[in-house]
Amino acid sequence: MESLIKLLNQGIKDYNIATKGYQTAEQQKYLMNLGGKRVRPLLALMSCEMFGKDPAAALPAALAVEVFHNFSLVHDDIMDQAPMRRGKETVHQKWNSATAILTGDVMLVNAYQLLQQLDSDVCKSAMELFSTAAVQVCDGQMLDMGFENKSHVSIQEYLDMITLKTAVLLGCSLKLGAIVAQAPPTFANHLYHFGVKLGISFQLQDDILDVYAKGDAFGKQIGGDILSNKKTFLLISALENATGEEKKLLDFWLRHPNPDPAEKVEIITSLYNKLGIHQQAKTMMENYYTDAMDLLAAVEVSTDAKKPLYSLAGKLLHREN
Amino acid sequence: MESLIKLLNQGIKDYNIATKGYQTAEQQKYLMNLGGKRVRPLLALMSCEMFGKDPAAALPAALAVEVFHNFSLVHDDIMDQAPMRRGKETVHQKWNSATAILTGDVMLVNAYQLLQQLDSDVCKSAMELFSTAAVQVCDGQMLDMGFENKSHVSIQEYLDMITLKTAVLLGCSLKLGAIVAQAPPTFANHLYHFGVKLGISFQLQDDILDVYAKGDAFGKQIGGDILSNKKTFLLISALENATGEEKKLLDFWLRHPNPDPAEKVEIITSLYNKLGIHQQAKTMMENYYTDAMDLLAAVEVSTDAKKPLYSLAGKLLHREN
Structure with missing residues (x-):
């Protein structure tokens, strides 16, 4: 793990040097160093190493997904009008929207330039996989924004959206590493779906922590999703399960034009508790996590070789394996 | 020419079908059909055909540059807050900025997906060329926006900016066609620079036509650049050449908070005339055009094979060859 982080950090430094001449170099570096x-990128490197290949061979792919991820963050932050990201001003806030758009655009191109550095025998399939995931991530963001104006979103629609917006890029990262290692296609696909399930599980956890995080562990304001009426798994489940007086109460607070924040969070949270939403979300999260672990178990390499992936997955889902 | 347009139109139809499932499909089609x-794309097809190769082989590259061009337009229009494009509402105006950002993002990915369809022996160099041009186009837009807040822009800085923002993509289109045709590298590079010079010449013509277009030929409002104080070749030259009373007059109208539009256009135009700016711009445009033609002449294929390119270049620069 330490050696992979070192490899990655050096790669990021080299990326910052390679892009130094660009008009958006300052913003790109700012983003990469947030x-x-x-x-x-760690998933890509780990997946490559797991099949006995030098992880350095997957570094261009690892950097490509990290650069792409930052592209999607800088554009999403404009769309969501987010002033802060990881405790610092967002690019459009610190500079302006036009600069943030171009910064993202250049980084999307850079992601492809990084992939072009891969060995020619794996480059083509890596790019195809990456491009499919890239469109899916944009589709997911489009769906997510559309949810704001939609009166009813089903749980299935929500799961489809987070699969596109968040989960496929984790699957893509893992499969890229496997492609570079020229792993058997079955195992590469297992890793892809392992990543997707892990990503869904992770997003569900994120939804849960917004309401049920203890203390500083979360790093965000508790109840932020509740205050913005964000259609998370919890709210969508509550809307599907509430009837009678509970439904009325939920609708009242969702439509309240000027609620007391603490009161709204408290009332919606206790409603979630009454409806058993917390448990329902945890069960769903557990199921995806278990599915993910089953897929990783089905990849036929030594248990030792899988250790870093088990460990990273455990950390992501706040478990220690 | 007719057969190339037919080939291209079919390609655009196929692109619209291939992207039909995307969340931004409607906006993409709207853009492509403007x-x-x-x-x-015609430059790419012509350049390929010129070397005796079936132009259909270059269709993915031709579509890639057209899709990329539309990506850059939809993002530029957000940045420039342009309400109209080609007589129709821009995407951010008709829908919203978030949708326009994502539409562009998906199209940039699509451009790469199109390039991935090229034969594997030319795909890599095509992608490298394309990526370099893509970053340059973004750099050019960034520079152009920066000019707004810059008190002094030199003619060289202006030429560098339009080279990046406009000209390199024409060069890239031509070279892509040559790469697909596996033309000798020297000729591929001649075509690249032919495209760049042609592009600069075209942009200078655009600057001139803003002020000196006759009647409906231009299709835009005469003097639009003057009214927005846009740092075109004409204004930059005027700022470099004006002294004494003329300098004072120019500064007065540039700083006038609320000028009468017709009066401002008239006065600045007559100032351009006094300073010989029209002639200066025409000479510069001619020089780039001549350089471009010399480069095309140096490509050793039959004159007949070059005819479509001569003809398209002539039409672009309002000449009939």
Whole structure:
């Protein structure tokens, strides 16, 4: 793990050097250095190493997904008018929207330039996989925005949306590493679906933590999703399960033009508790996590070789394996 | 020419079908059907055919540059807050900025997906060329926006900017066709620089026509650049050449918070005339055009094979060859 992080950090430094001449170099570097867990590139490197190949061979792919992820963040932040990201000003806030659009555009091109560095025998399939995922991520963001104006969103629609917006890029990262390692296609696909299930599980956890996080562990304001009426798994489940007085209460607070924030969070949370939403979400999250683990188990390499992936998955889902 | 347009139109139809499932399909189709001269994809097809190769082989590359061009238009229009494009509402105006950002993002990915369809022996170099041009186009837009807040822009800075923002994509289109045809690298590079010079010449013509167009030929409001104080070749030259009273007059009208539009256009135009700016711009445009023609002449294929390119270049620069 340490050596992979070192490899990755060096790759990011090299990327910042390679893009130094661009008009958006400052913003690109700012984004790349905001930090974050670097989950996606680590998944790519781990997956490659797992099949006995030098993880350095997957570095261009790992950097490509990290650069792509930052492209999607900088554009999403404009669309969501988010002022902050990881405790710092967003690019459109610190500079302006036009600069943020172009920064993202250049980074999307850069992601392809990184993929072009892969060995020619794996480059084509890596690019095809990546392009499919890239369109899906944009589709997911479009769906997510559409939910705001939709009166009814089903649980299935929600799961489809987070699959596109969040989960496929984790699957893509893992499969890219497997492609570089020229792993058997069955195992590469297992890893893809492992990543997708893990990603859904992770997003469900995120929804749960918005309401039920303890103390500082979450790093965001508790109840932010509740205050913005965000259609998370919890709210969608509540809307599907509430009837009678509970339905009325829920609708009242969702439509309240000027609620007391603490009161709204408290009332919606206790409604979730009454309706058993917390447990329902946890069960769903567990199911996806278990499915993910089954898929990883089905990849026929030594248990030792899978350790880093088990460990990263555990950390992501706040478990220690 | 007719057969190339037919080939291209079919390609655009197929593109619209292939992207039908996307969340941004409607906007993508709207953009692709706004029309325009389709200069870039035609250049790619013509350049391929010129070397005796079936132009259909270059269709994915031709479509890639057209899709990329539309990506850059939809994002530029957001940045420039342009309400109209080719007589129709822009995407961000008709829908919203978030949708327009995502439409562009998906189209940039699509451009790469189209390039991935090229034969594997030319795909890699086509992608490298394309990626370089793509970053340059974004850099050019960034520079152009920066000019608005810059007190002094030199003619060289202006030429560098239009080279990036407009000209390199024409060069890239032509070279892509040559790469697909596996033309000798020297000729492929001649065509690249032919495209770049042609593009600069075309942009200078655009600057001139804003002020000196006759009647309906231009299709835009005369003096639009003057009214918005846009740093075109004409204004930059005027700022460099004006002294004394003329300088004072120019500064007065540039700083006038609420000028009468017709009066401002008239006064600035007569100032351009006094300073010989019209002639200066025409000479510059002619020089780039001549350089372009020399480069095309140096490509060793039959004159007959070059005819379509000569003809398209002539039409672009309002000449009949």
